[in-house]
Amino acid sequence: xxxxxxxVHGVHKSFGPQEVLRGxxxxxxxxxxxxILGPSGSGKSTLLRTINHLEKVNRGWISIxxxxxxxxxxxxxxxxxKEKDVLKQRTNIGFVFQNFNLFPHLTVLENLVEAxxxxxxxxxxxxxxxxxxxxxxxxxxxxxxxxxRQLSGGQQQRVAIARAxxxxxxxxxxxxxxxxxxxxxxGEVLDVIKDLxxxxxxxxxxxxxxxxxxxxxxTVVFMDAGVVVEQGPPSAVLDAPxxxxxxxxxxxxx
Amino acid sequence: xxxxxxxxxxPRLVEDPAELKVVPTRHYARxxxxxxxxxxxxxxxxxxxxxxxWEWNVFRDYVxxxxxxxxxxxxxxxxxxxxxxxxxxxxxxxxxxxxxxxLLSTVAWAYIWxxxxxxxxxxxxxxxxxxxxxxxxxxxxxxxxxxxxxxxxTLIGTIGAAVIGLTLHQAAYAAEIVRxxxxxxxxxxxxxxxxxxxxxxxxxxxxxxPQAMRAxxxxxxxxxxxxxxGTSVVYVMSIGELFYQVQVIYGRNGRVIPLLLVAxxxxxxxxxxxxxxxxxxxxRYARGADRTPPPTPFQRARRFVTKESS
Numbered sequence: 001x002x003x004x005x006x007x008v009h010g011v012h013k014s015f016g017p018q019e020v021l022r023g024x025x026x027x028x029x030x031x032x033x034x035x036i037l038g039p040s041g042s043g044k045s046t047l048l049r050t051i052n053h054l055e056k057v058n059r060g061w062i063s064i065x066x067x068x069x070x071x072x073x074x075x076x077x078x079x080x081x082k083e084k085d086v087l088k089q090r091t092n093i094g095f096v097f098q099n100f101n102l103f104p105h106l107t108v109l110e111n112l113v114e115a116x117x118x119x120x121x122x123x124x125x126x127x128x129x130x131x132x133x134x135x136x137x138x139x140x141x142x143x144x145x146x147x148x149r150q151l152s153g154g155q156q157q158r159v160a161i162a163r164a165x166x167x168x169x170x171x172x173x174x175x176x177x178x179x180x181x182x183x184x185x186x187g188e189v190l191d192v193i194k195d196l197x198x199x200x201x202x203x204x205x206x207x208x209x210x211x212x213x214x215x216x217x218x219t220v221v222f223m224d225a226g227v228v229v230e231q232g233p234p235s236a237v238l239d240a241p242x243x244x245x246x247x248x249x250x251x252x253x254x
Numbered sequence: 255x256x257x258x259x260x261x262x263x264x265p266r267l268v269e270d271p272a273e274l275k276v277v278p279t280r281h282y283a284r285x286x287x288x289x290x291x292x293x294x295x296x297x298x299x300x301x302x303x304x305x306x307x308w309e310w311n312v313f314r315d316y317v318x319x320x321x322x323x324x325x326x327x328x329x330x331x332x333x334x335x336x337x338x339x340x341x342x343x344x345x346x347x348x349x350x351x352x353x354x355x356x357l358l359s360t361v362a363w364a365y366i367w368x369x370x371x372x373x374x375x376x377x378x379x380x381x382x383x384x385x386x387x388x389x390x391x392x393x394x395x396x397x398x399x400x401x402x403x404x405x406x407x408t409l410i411g412t413i414g415a416a417v418i419g420l421t422l423h424q425a426a427y428a429a430e431i432v433r434x435x436x437x438x439x440x441x442x443x444x445x446x447x448x449x450x451x452x453x454x455x456x457x458x459x460x461x462x463x464p465q466a467m468r469a470x471x472x473x474x475x476x477x478x479x480x481x482x483x484g485t486s487v488v489y490v491m492s493i494g495e496l497f498y499q500v501q502v503i504y505g506r507n508g509r510v511i512p513l514l515l516v517a518x519x520x521x522x523x524x525x526x527x528x529x530x531x532x533x534x535x536x537x538r539y540a541r542g543a544d545r546t547p548p549p550t551p552f553q554r555a556r557r558f559v560t561k562e563s564s
Contacts, residue, residue, distance in 0.1 A: 052449055083454060091451035101446035105464050105542045114460065115450035147542035167450065 005030040005202045006051065006171055010060035013046055020046045022226040023060070028171070028219070031200040035213040035234075038223035039249055044206040047223070048173050051204070052093040053086050064092060065170050091119050094164030094172040098179050100156045102148040108135065108159050109144040112166045120167065127166070134162040138192050154185030158192055165196075172196070174205040190216075210253055214238055222246045312512035316503065317519060325499035326520050332413075332485040332495060336420035337478050343421065344428025349458070351433055362429065369426035375487045377423055381415040382491045416488045424481055431473045435466030467539040475532040479525050486517075496520055 006028040013021040020043045028034045036044045049055040051062055053070040061078065062069045070086055071078040081089070103111050112131035116122040122130075135141050138158040140151075148156050157177055164172060174193065178186040190212050197203060197216045207213065213220050213234055220237040222230045224245045230237055241247045302308060316322055350362035369377075380387075391410075392403030410418065439462050447457040486497035496517055504513040537550070549557065 054445060054449060087448065087451040087453060089451075090449055093449075095446075095449040097442060097446060097449075099442055101440075101442040103443065103446070103461055103465075105539070107542075115452055118453060118456045118460070119451040149542060149544070163450070 003030050004028070005032075005065055006204065007063045008047070008051065008060075009062070011047070011050055011057050011062065012059035013043075013050060013055060013057050020226055021050070021057075024223075024226070024228055026221065026228060026231075028202060028204060030202055032218040033197045033203045033205065033216055034219045034221060035217035036204065036206045036221045036223060037208070037210070037213060037237075037249070038229075042223045043226040044223050045175050048095075048175050048204060048206050051171075051173060052090050052095050054095075064089075067092075069093075087119065091115070091167045092170045094167060094169035096157070096160050096164050096172065096174045096177050098176040100148070100153075100160045100180070102156055102160055102163070104148050106147075107144065108140070108146050108148065108151075111148070111159060112163050115163070116166050131162070131166055134165050135159070137165075137195075138162045139188075152185060153181045154188045157181065157189045161189075161192055161196075171202040171204065174203065174207070176206055176208070178207065178209060208253065210238065210250070222249065224249070307511055308515065309509055309512040312509045313515050313519075316513060317516045321499055321503070322496070322516060322520070325494055325496045326524075328413075328493065329482070329485050329495040329520075330524070332416060332420060332488065332493075333478070333482045335417045336424050336481055336485070339417070339421040340424025340481075341428045341432070341474070343425035345432050347425060347429035348432035348436065351429060352436060366426045366429055369422055372423075374419070374423045374484060375490060378416060378419040378488060378491060381410075381419040382412070384410060384415060412491055412493055416485075416491055416493055420481065420485065420488070424477070427477055428474070431470055431477065432466070434473070435468075435470035436462055438469040439465045464539060468536075468543065471532065471536045471539060475528070475536075479528055482524055482528065483521055 004027050006026070008024055008026040011021050011024045012019070024043070024047055026034075026047075036047070038044050046055060050057050051064075051069065053062075056070065061071065067089070068078070069089055070081055072081055073079075102108075103114070106114065109128065109131055112134060113124065113127045116127040116130065117124055132141065132144065135144060138161060140155060140158055140162070143151060143155065143159070148159065151159065157180075161172075161177075177193065178189050181189065186209070190209065193203070193205065194212070194216045205212075205217075217234050219231055220234045221228055222237055222241070222243075222245075230241060230243050230246050236242075237246065238250065241250060347362045347365055350358040351366070353359050353362075372380075390403040390405055392400035394400035394402075443461055443465060444457060447461045452461065485495055488495055489498035489501060492498065500513045500517045504510045534550075
């Protein structure tokens with residue numbers, strides 16, 4: 001087994017009185033693809049958002065490549081990091097949103113160049129070269145000068161993936177990357193993600209695409225009501241689930 | 255076809271439906287209303303040209319006279335300073351108001367509350383009489399020793415007082431305009447910027463504000479045009495801007511109407527220029543908002559001409 005890249009430890013998260021995560025533990029090894037499945041409201045997206053500190057946790061901690069996210073430990077205390085330092089940490093964590101969230105007033109190329117230049121201080125020329133290479137990789141080399149709204153949903157999501165890759169993150173998080181797409185556009189986005197999986201990028205993917213989980217996942221995690229119910233290789237979780245809740249969920253979506 | 259059969263249909267029908275002629279509706283009421291409006295406009299223009307009260311010769315003498323042009327320049331300067339400083343301060347106040355710090359947000363709220371409550375003319379007179387409130391202005395440690403101080407009338411002349419008054423007034427409105435624009439930007443944009451690790455100030459400058467501009471510009475355009483005309487109230491401080499000079503001149507020669515026309519003409523011209531500028535600035539910030547950007551008026555005109563000739 002390779003080293004642990006993402007370590008989620010006893011994470012609790014509440015929104016007001018509602019407890020969304022009730023003690024989640026999860027380990028993701030470097031180079032592995034983890035797919036998180038579960039019914040709506042099970043806390044999958046919230047978990048993903050705690051990993052890059054878009055949501056603060058109420059209890060527990062998360063580390064990436066051995067580094068605590070959002071906190072600095074001294075003795076028995078966790079000190080909240082300054083926003084500046086959290087932003088720095090996030091450059092190690094690529095995040096792909098359900099609604100793409102491309103910057104509509106910037107061209108495709110500018111979308112990809114912005115963070116490497118302003119967050120990592122890369123020279124613009126170098127960032128543009130990287131951006132062009134990444135756009136070629138997601139099959140959009142001819143769209144550098146286009147504005148996001150001139151692209152289809154599938155193309156926008158591929159740009160968003162390229163934008164996340166531009167920071168050369170240690171781990172990529174996908175929050176339901178195909179849920180906002182028309183059915184015929186889902187395939188092109190999943191193909192890009194599968195291609196990344198083959199090149200050994202560490203990824204956590206929240207999705208409803210069972211077929212994708214079966215094909216691309218090293219580990220499938222099933223969540224319900226804010227806890228991890230079951231996890232294991234796709235063959236185990238998808239074909240021979242141990243828990244009643246997993247079976248009930250799969251019978252509805254398959 | 256035989257003509258002696260009794261079953262022959264009375265009107266001859268065209269075989270091909272595409273050849274049927276379309277007869278547009280006649281809009282008699284619309285035409286009558288149009289004619290009435292044309293008559294009214296003609297009467298008005300005729301009156302403008304022939305009624306001796308307008309005294310167009312006086313208008314001609316003054317509209318480009320040195321005094322008036324200088325006064326226009328003062329008006330423009332007041333507008334420019336108050337716009338730039340007002341929107342700068344307004345943007346700061348807007349972000350204070352949006353800040354998570356309850357203190358900053360309350361202070362910003364209070365500022366907006368106060369300065370929107372005081373009529374501009376009252377505020378201007380206050381600043382005009384600043385020296386009555388504070389004889390000297392100094393720089394030092396708060397509640398502690400003062401390093402140096404100057405007489406407030408020397409530091410802030412009449413123009414300075416006017417600029418301060420206009421700016422503070424404008425900032426309160428600008429703050430709400432900017433805040434409205436920022437709130438109109440989708441939350442996902444800030445989230446994406448944060449997820450990419452883009453530094454906080456850069457997020458605001460590069461991601462949020464350019465998108466907020468789309469919502470800010472139409473209202474800001476209104477405000478700036480309002481301000482341009484609003485500068486006329488500084489005549490109460492005897493500053494030689496357009497309206498004040500016009501009053502001085504007609505106070506001397508009694509030609510009230512033509513001189514008011516001079517002021518009107520200049521305000522119309524300046525407002526028109528601002529409107530054109532607004533159109534192009536809005537167009538620039540609309541980049542990426544539409545799949546195909548709308549043509550400029552020039553492009554539209556050219557297209558119209560080439561289409562006509564082809």
